[in-house]
Amino acid sequence: MAADNIHEPETWARVPWSTQPSLKLKCDEVGVDFDRFIEDLRLDWSDEDIAHEFDVPVGTIMNLREHFMRFGIDSVQGQD
Helix, strand or coil: CCCCCCCCCCCCCCCCEECCCCHHHHHHHHCCCHHHHHHHHHCCCCHHHHHHHHCCCHHHHHHHHHHHHHHCCCCEECCC
């Protein structure tokens, strides 16, 4: 019977992978122009002003801003 390898460290793939859709994809899904949204963030517009510009609920913009603050533009995670 073969010995168990319980003491050997696990190995992980070294290719980057993502657990979240990109911010652009999220913007596309809710009808928010990605480039304009990023520009509005750069200009420090309020969530209410951005929501009014895109005619979407304020909660939508709040969620997009939260995604940007937590994950950035593209949320690729993994190892080099």
